[in-house]
Amino acid sequence: MAIISKNFSINIIEKVVVHAETCKDHWLPFTNLDLLVPPFDVGSFFCYKKPSHGDFATTLSVLKDSLSRALALYYPLAGEILLNAAVGENQIHCNNRGVDFTHAVADVELKKVNFYNPDESIEGKLMPKKLHGVLAIQVTELKCGGIVIGCMFDHRAADGFSANMFISSWAEITRSEQPSMLPSFKRSILNPRCPTTYSQSLNNVYSIFEPPTKPDHENNNKNGDYSLINRVYYIEGEQLNRVQQLASENGRKRSKLEAFTSFLWKIIALSMEDSDKRNQVCSVALAVDGRSRLGQGDGEEKEKLMASHFGNVLSMPFGTRRSQELKEMSLSNIATEVHEFVQTAVVKDHFLDLIDWVEERRSHPLVAIAFASTEMSVMISSGTRFHIMDKMDFGWGNVVFGSCHVPSGRSDCYVMTLPSPTKSNDWVVYLHLPKKQLNYIESHASHMFKPLNADYIRI
Structure with missing residues (x-):
């Protein structure tokens, strides 16, 4: 499938699902602080010059393998946000549904990408659309041999710090190194106090959401x-x-x-x-x-x-x-x-x-x-x-x-x-x-x- 823009074209070579190497099926509840985040996606992308060694096919294979191992540590990213009927709330179902992984080729050199206007160069081209799950990834080979890795996260599952931590760990695993930081999913550290108590000033910062008029x-x-x-x-x-x-x-x-x-x-x-x-x-x-x-x-x-x-x-x-x-x-x-x-x-x-x-x-x-x-x-x-x-x-x-x-x-x-x-x-x-x-x-x-x-x- 080819995507054509006025600057360059993108050709989708392959779409696969990468699963966590290991994952025990369970439900992970959202913390109270997660519940303050609306249901929207946010992405990150990273650009690299042509690697000095190896071909792109080998690089792609290594990335998929290391992603599978990284997802074993960050298993919620391989799951889905669904209604847990047992508790009546949306939660992350850590079911190893997997991450949609796209391999693409772009007919453009890295130095010709218009980073100033990402609506023209990144949106729908070098960044994946997340249609399923919690995370989607696209790896694009450029005309010059450069590589762009784009990741789209469901913000309800991860803030910028968490997304950064995952991508750093994935990179370290790809380099055959131990991750410098292991994620914690211990929800109890963010449990409310009993009884609850808070300053009324919070009512001036947050509220119950009601759809606004246009x-x-x-x-x-x-x-x-x-x-x-x-x-x-x-x-x-x-x-x-x-x-x-x-x-x-x-x-x-x-x-x-x-x-x-x-x-x-x-x-x-x-x-x-x-x-x-x-x-x-x-x-x-x-x-x-x-x-x-x-x-x-x-x-x-x-x-x-x-x-x-x-x-x-x-x-x-x-x-x-x-x-x-x-x-x-x-x-x-x-x-x-x-x-x-x-x-x-x-x-x-x-x-x-x-x-x-x-x-x-x-x-x-x-x-x-x-x-x-x-x-x-x-x-x-x-x-x-x-x-x-x-x-x-x-x-x-x-x-x-x-x-x-x-x-x-x-x-x-x-x-x-x-x-x-x-x-x-x-x-x-x-x-x-x-x-x-x-x-x-x-x-x-x-x-x-x-x-x-x-x-x-x-x-």
């Missing part, structure tokens, strides 16, 4: 201005330092992530003020990982279990302002607001309260309030701590470029910061935003957001 802007979307598209940029370290300085002008140093979040929040508000969305609500949320927080103070064993926990351990604190307010605020004042709402979630008690809050609502679908309305809301996640460049070596060299990927069907605004593949102080930033906002960013913040290209990646 956004008002859909009637004004004739030119596709409010259609969500994907773009990838790099930000130079010098620009990050400059924004951090501006965000810290109130006398308190802000982190680069807080400064970046503040800058993006303001630029999006400015784009709204420059359009027909003046003085409307604009929210921004920052994903906070609770692993290190929940592991504090309960002994070394609990700390290790939390550090290797496979699943979702995230909270989504957020701030809300009208675009006109953000336009008039200094970057340092916005950064103070970002810092303050993030601080509510970077403590152990917040996550303990969140687990208890969900326990009393387990029978209902839940959602972060920032995404429960039709107003402009952007979720920002930091992947700069992920060891993409040095941990994803499958035996033929380091990653040339790696990124997350949001399927085109996702209706939420999402941004992820990633480490640069070439300069340690730079960032790569993936944005899934309305076309109108991205056009404004490119027109008014081109000094900050520079389209990713082959020259920057050095290929």
Whole structure:
């Protein structure tokens, strides 16, 4: 089957199902923190230059074999999310249904792939569509002999940290090494307290999900201005330092992530003020990982279990302002607001309260309030701590470029910061935003957001 785009064609050579080497059939329940994640997929892809040894057929065979062994450790990824009638809840059925594995060939050289516009080059081409199970994988051989590995996960089963842990382990097994970290699926470490107790402030962060009405802007979307598209940029370290300085002008140093979040929040508000969305609500949320927080103070064993926990351990604190307010605020004042709402979630008690809050609502679908309305809301996640460049070596060299990927069907605004593949102080930033906002960013913040290209990646 051939897939043709205006840039290059993809030919699907083979589709197989790879099963875990060993897997005991059982049900794995979701934790309370897993239940805060909506049912959507998120992907990652990794690009490599042509291996210096071996042919592609051998490489493909080795990858399938090592995947089977990796799935024996990460057995939920070889299962399915189904209703467990015995308990009346969706759970991961660890039945070794297997992972759909696609082998493809692309008529394009690595240096010709348009990474700046993943809707053109990645979506439906170098990234698999997950039709079954929890995980789908595609391995694509490029015209130059380079390789792209694309993985699509069901977010309900794994957050970015967990997905990164799996791919790192798969790479280590492919290199005939022992995985440096083994996953933990011990659900009891995230059990609620008895009796449950939590701060009422959580009712301002999460709520029971009710399908929203269609956004008002859909009637004004004739030119596709409010259609969500994907773009990838790099930000130079010098620009990050400059924004951090501006965000810290109130006398308190802000982190680069807080400064970046503040800058993006303001630029999006400015784009709204420059359009027909003046003085409307604009929210921004920052994903906070609770692993290190929940592991504090309960002994070394609990700390290790939390550090290797496979699943979702995230909270989504957020701030809300009208675009006109953000336009008039200094970057340092916005950064103070970002810092303050993030601080509510970077403590152990917040996550303990969140687990208890969900326990009393387990029978209902839940959602972060920032995404429960039709107003402009952007979720920002930091992947700069992920060891993409040095941990994803499958035996033929380091990653040339790696990124997350949001399927085109996702209706939420999402941004992820990633480490640069070439300069340690730079960032790569993936944005899934309305076309109108991205056009404004490119027109008014081109000094900050520079389209990713082959020259920057050095290929």
